[in-house]
Amino acid sequence: MTDSWASGTVFGADLHLELRGSGLRAGLMDALREAVRTGRLTPGTRLPSSRSLAADLGIARNTVADAYAELVAEGWLTAQQGSGTQVARRAAPRRPARTARTTRPVSRQVTYNLMSGRPDLATFPRAQWLKAARRALTEAPDDAFGYGDPRGRVELRTVLADYLARARGVYADPDRVVVCSGFVHGLMLLGRVLKARKVRAVAVEAYGFDEHRDLLTQAGLRTPPLPLDGHGARTGELARTPGAGAVLLTPAHQYPTGVALHPDRRAAAVDWARATGGLILEDDYDGEFRYDRQPVGALQGLDPERVVYLGTASKALAPGLRLGWMVLPRELVAEVVEAKGPSDWASSALEQLTLAEFMRSGGYDRHVRSARLRYRRRRDQFVAALAERNPGIAVRGIAAGLHAVLELPPGTERAVVEAATWQGLAVDGLSRYRHPDAGPGRRVPMPAADGLVIGYGTPSDSAWTGALDALCRVLPDSA
Incomplete structure (x- = not known):
């Protein structure tokens, strides 16, 4: 039989098999091996009964039963009374070897995230x-x-x-x-x-x-x-x-x-x-x-x-x-x-x-009020920690929102962002947000401003203390 296929049922999911070649049993065995080899059938997957798969494929039940038995003997499948036929746990799919083209560059792991633009997702x-x-x-x-x-x-x-x-x-x-x-x-x-x-x-x-x-x-x-x-x-x-x-x-x-x-x-x-x-x-x-x-x-x-x-x-x-x-x-x-x-x-x-x-x-109003109190406490802790450990660093934009701007000494923004990266701390420099046509010597003259945009609403409660401590370590003592 050539180019024959069927969709059998595996606990309600479709099982697509394509039978090729002249022999039904050999074609079914090849199709099942290929499905396991490529990972379409993962270890532990339960296969349809021989009666069910035979009916879907339109072939004799004995043909399916013989194919199952041979694949069990080869180690591709396992069969136990009451558990049916399953893909063997050791039949892991083969993965293609990595090449230089597909290997991703190594980047430093982010331990703490103080990027702005999102709330504490753990409080949803x-x-x-x-x-x-x-x-x-x-x-x-x-x-x-x-x-x-x-x-x-x-x-x-x-x-x-x-x-x-x-x-x-x-x-x-x-x-x-x-x-x-x-x-x-x-x-x-x-x-x-x-x-x-x-x-x-x-x-x-x-x-x-x-x-x-x-x-x-x-x-x-x-x-x-x-x-x-x-x-x-x-x-x-x-x-x-x-x-x-x-x-x-x-x-x-x-x-x-x-x-x-x-x-x-x-x-x-x-x-x-x-x-x-x-x-x-x-x-x-x-x-x-x-x-x-x-x-x-x-x-x-x-x-x-x-x-x-x-x-x-x-x-x-x-x-x-x-x-x-x-x-x-x-x-x-x-x-x-x-x-x-x-x-x-x-x-x-x-x-x-x-x-x-x-x-x-009223759930939205209650959630917003609760979040407002929680973020205000974060903001107060943030300001207090900076005043104690980094005196002289000005904090702007704290009357509202989930982020603040820290003013840095001129020419230090890039170094501070890089130091934060080495500490596993994700932060944004203020210059990232400046319009290309704005700034010293640009069409819209504005003074150069070095700073960090800190999303104090982003970390979860469990990560907040560590993120704040990492930030204070990379900041200069004063501006």
Whole structure:
């Protein structure tokens, strides 16, 4: 028999065998050996009974039984009364030899992670999330299992509109909310829309994520930098930024410097948008986490028709949920929905329904309050340790968020980052976030600044003390 195959059942899983050659028994034995040799059948895997496999292959049961018996004698399989036929434990697959081409370069192991941009993942509220997921799944309407509205589930859009109005001062109604799979996805969609609107440039803060600038550049947009100082982005210079039809800002807590945008500069940004028809893209990435007073409200409340508000569950819960949202000016909703596509392919409907239930039940508020207290304690421990062991090192941006900036002596940033690497400590230098056109001698002159961006919210509780100790060891005593 030539080129014959079947799918047998192994505890409900498919077993694909391809029989080649003129003899049925020899072909079956070769197919089973090859499946074990390549690792498709792993040691301990239970094979179908001879009756079941014979029926799937359309051959005699005795042929299968004889093939099994011979492979048992060869050591490929084992057979025990009551346990059936299994792949032998010693029948390990052969691995290809490594070559210089496939060998990865050796890198130092990271023992402690103080990179910014994510929360303590160990504190994800698993039990509460599971409870919300069970209830959401039980109550989900049948249409939740279809392709869905490209704006996202109405249940989530409704609860988001209520929460954002209450907690962040956002003017929202469900029809203006579009669910996406995170900030990057939202920015990608907005880049397409802005390009289609003939926008040539999106101004960005002189310090920020290069990944965000790259997304806009890939959309065909220039990203001229706005200078920064102790009051945030100098939005008064938007009028002198050629071709800018939009601006990307982090007004509640500038990333990474940590300053809040001054009220006068908030007003200047809105005035520019109204006068020019421009748009403000507001990244409210960690707006809930302010420690010394009430959180700074969203800029969107000043003019909902000129500001696109973007938020996510990445900092409050976990980035792995891939859930974010945009609150759009009414005239922009249809264009963003068209850019997203005809169905909601980006975010799982069940995850959306679970988050909606988690927020509706009060679980989200309780988790945020608990996390805020926990991160504030981390921040206080962080500041106290530096004051004791590294006096004179200035700490900036600690009023909010999950990260802070440490000012270093001029010319020392690279050496400190390298020393941290040797200690197994992952940290980021401040210069990583500086716009290529900003800095001494650049188009946007700014003083050189050496520093570290420290994500004190990243380590688990068990790793926090060790990470803090490793950081203090690599820092200079003073600046």
